[in-house]
Amino acid sequence: MERDKVIAIGGNPNVGKSTVFNNLTKLHQHTGNWPGKTVTNASGYCRTNDYSYKMVDIPGTYSLMAHSAEEEIARDFICFGDADAIVLVCDGTCLERNLNLVLQAMEITDRIVVCVNLLDEAKRKGIYVSLDALSQRLGIPVIGMVARDKLGTDKLLETLDHMMELHGTKGMVVGEEAGDSQKPSILSGRGYVIEYCQPLERAVKTVEPAIQKIMEDAGAVLPHSGVHMNSRWLSLRLLDCDSTLKAGIRKYFQKDICEEGHVRAALFKAREVLKDNGLDKNNLEEEIVSSVINEAEKLCDGVVIHTKKEAHDKERRIDRILTSKGAGYPIMAGLLMTVLWITITGANYPSQILSQGLFWLQDRMTDLFRFLGAPSWLHGMLVLGVYRVLAWVVSVMLPPMAIFFPLFTLLEDAGYLPRIAYNLDKPFKKCCACGKQALTMCMECVYLQNECCIFGMLVR
Amino acid sequence: MKEQLCLNQIHPGQKAVIKELRTGESIHRRLLDIGLVKGTRVECVGKSPGGDPRAFLIRGAVIAIRSEDCHNILVHMLEGI
Numbered sequence: 001m002e003r004d005k006v007i008a009i010g011g012n013p014n015v016g017k018s019t020v021f022n023n024l025t026k027l028h029q030h031t032g033n034w035p036g037k038t039v040t041n042a043s044g045y046c047r048t049n050d051y052s053y054k055m056v057d058i059p060g061t062y063s064l065m066a067h068s069a070e071e072e073i074a075r076d077f078i079c080f081g082d083a084d085a086i087v088l089v090c091d092g093t094c095l096e097r098n099l100n101l102v103l104q105a106m107e108i109t110d111r112i113v114v115c116v117n118l119l120d121e122a123k124r125k126g127i128y129v130s131l132d133a134l135s136q137r138l139g140i141p142v143i144g145m146v147a148r149d150k151l152g153t154d155k156l157l158e159t160l161d162h163m164m165e166l167h168g169t170k171g172m173v174v175g176e177e178a179g180d181s182q183k184p185s186i187l188s189g190r191g192y193v194i195e196y197c198q199p200l201e202r203a204v205k206t207v208e209p210a211i212q213k214i215m216e217d218a219g220a221v222l223p224h225s226g227v228h229m230n231s232r233w234l235s236l237r238l239l240d241c242d243s244t245l246k247a248g249i250r251k252y253f254q255k256d257i258c259e260e261g262h263v264r265a266a267l268f269k270a271r272e273v274l275k276d277n278g279l280d281k282n283n284l285e286e287e288i289v290s291s292v293i294n295e296a297e298k299l300c301d302g303v304v305i306h307t308k309k310e311a312h313d314k315e316r317r318i319d320r321i322l323t324s325k326g327a328g329y330p331i332m333a334g335l336l337m338t339v340l341w342i343t344i345t346g347a348n349y350p351s352q353i354l355s356q357g358l359f360w361l362q363d364r365m366t367d368l369f370r371f372l373g374a375p376s377w378l379h380g381m382l383v384l385g386v387y388r389v390l391a392w393v394v395s396v397m398l399p400p401m402a403i404f405f406p407l408f409t410l411l412e413d414a415g416y417l418p419r420i421a422y423n424l425d426k427p428f429k430k431c432c433a434c435g436k437q438a439l440t441m442c443m444e445c446v447y448l449q450n451e452c453c454i455f456g457m458l459v460r
Numbered sequence: 461m462k463e464q465l466c467l468n469q470i471h472p473g474q475k476a477v478i479k480e481l482r483t484g485e486s487i488h489r490r491l492l493d494i495g496l497v498k499g500t501r502v503e504c505v506g507k508s509p510g511g512d513p514r515a516f517l518i519r520g521a522v523i524a525i526r527s528e529d530c531h532n533i534l535v536h537m538l539e540g541i
């Protein structure tokens with residue numbers, strides 16, 4: 001029986017990655033992006049007629065330059081995680097920025113499927129994305145999706161099935177034609193080639209042969225998918241001195257390749273070339289990132305078309321009011337106070353009903369214990385202890401939570417929460433925090449209110 | 461006429477092109493992530509009620525940047541566009 005195919009699901013934060021993941025695996029992962037959300041690799045399973053897949057949801061990142069824990073996890077998984085394919089979910093409303101990650105990933109591997117999500121939002125803003133043109137230019141499959149409405153999931157699975165078939169077993173591309181064409185194609189196995197500046201290209205040409213030789217000698221392939229590491233990408237990373245990769249490379253090659261004589265010599269020569277052209281450790285990364293971003297901009301030209309200017313203007317007009325000096329703070333305070341007021345007063349009636357019901361049940365349990373002749377210490381422990389505390393907590397805490405979170409979610413869906421963070425950033429900065437913490441504070445207010453209620457009941 | 465300014469001096473409604481980033485390490489990387497590099501066109505779309513941070517339209521997304529970071533981003537003003 002063939003083993004599961006491993007598919008990584010990545011992309012920028014807040015593009016609907018986890019929604020896509022949930023649609024595929026039918027799991028229910030809670031999504032959101034304010035401080036407090038844990039960053040872990042979630043995984044789930046799904047089947048098609050031909051294959052069975054293990055989906056791994058990797059943390060959202062803007063790039064693979066590995067300067068944060070999330071980026072490192074994402075980069076390491078794409079590079080060493082031995083996935084059979086990577087699905088990169090993009091936001092259709094700002095595709096250019098999302099392509100930064102796609103292009104960086106395409107330098108590592110060509111087994112990528114791009115999923116352009118939030119197409120309903122894009123349509124609302126008058127942004128039209130030509131998926132076929134993008135697919136042609138990138139040389140990989142591009143799928144449109146509205147993950148919120150579960151549209152596009154079937155097409156994605158179909159594309160993954162096709163890709164698995166194409167790559168056959170152990171990384172061999174079925175029907176691949178040998179050739180040195182630089183044009184990326186779905187079958188080429190070469191990945192996307194971004195043209196960097198002349199000095200950097202020369203430096204890469206100096207280092208790459210040495211790396212390729214090591215790869216041939218080591219015969220290193222990833223055990224599950226059978227894929228080789230991309231030598232051009234590795235050369236670039238050694239040149240920009242990415243120290244976070246060292247551990248992964250050592251494991252992959254079973255040795256520290258920078259210590260090899262010919263690699264060390266090639267790296268030295270290449271770095272001289274870069275230094276002569278004013279490129280050192282500090283500005284090399286910016287040069288690389290600029291090239292990727294400019295490439296993304298070129299790709300989007302003609303592929304992403306903006307039509308409705310009025311929608312854009314309307315949003316700006318609303319923002320001007322919501323973040324204005326005069327109306328900004330009053331509107332914010334008013335909205336938050338309203339939410340808090342609805343939570344507190346709205347929760348009173350359900351709390352009362354719940355507590356009456358649960359305490360009636362407590363009395364019935366007492367009757368039952370008496371009928372069974374149970375010892376009083378048992379009754380005290382189970383009914384008056386465990387059950388009564390549980391009843392108090394449920395009747396006091398459940399109604400406010402059940403009212404507050406839906407209201408807060410309404411604010412989130414309306415897009416108002418970032419405006420709150422934006423308005424409150426200056427005062428929060430004075431406390432060495434940032435505007436985003438204001439959102440966590442709102443939730444804390446409700447917890448605090450609950451604590452006070454429980455305390456009040458205990459004191460009575 | 462191309463005048464060299466910092467991003468702080470770009471007011472709502474005005475457009476500019478990024479000339480250089482002289483920001484600290486961590487914010488520098490975030491700015492690169494969102495696509496703010498030399499040659500990027502930006503438009504100031506607003507200021508927060510306290511005046512800080514400011515909102516800029518960068519490659520299709522509205523991003524808020526604090527004053528102390530804007531101070532370290534050098535730009536050329538784009539006139540008449």
